[in-house]
Amino acid sequence: MNAEIQEKLRELALKKSIPFCHGCYKEAPTGRCQTCGSDDLMRMLPGVGCEWGTDWIIRSIIETELTPVNVDEAFEESVRQCYPETVQVAWMTLDTVSVAKEMDPVSWNIAKSEWESQEADEGNIISFDNGGTYYWTSDVEAL
Ligand SMILES: [Zn+2]
Incomplete structure (x- = not known):
């Protein structure tokens, strides 16, 4: 796939999601957990869930916002x-x-x-x- 589109989608995924500390189970919007200090964070997509990585966010954004080609x-x-x-x-x-x-x-x-x-x-x-x-x-x- 087009690397430029891939990168843009990754940026969008990061913008739409919030860093999330799995250990403390709370949001860490600054990119570092205020409680335990960890920067090894999951991403949380409001209303969808939290998971590692961004591919699942990209998939979710595409599925909810776009109509497949007929x-x-x-x-x-x-x-x-x-x-x-x-x-x-x-x-x-x-x-x-x-x-x-x-x-x-x-x-x-x-x-x-x-x-x-x-x-x-x-x-x-x-x-x-x-x-x-x-x-x-x-x-x-x-x-
Ligand atoms: Zn934490």
């Missing part, structure tokens, strides 16, 4: 932009997308996954779980 819809939209809206079959004027989908669903699905990997390669969509779910990079940047 790949079916987005791919369909890109096909509509690349091809004429309708096709002529004998005397019938038919919707290009519906015809393609219904006539050859296998080919449609292959093209859809190719579209998905291409968008990911170009950095337009981004995944935090190895391609299970994608988000629009522009949405992530807007965070």
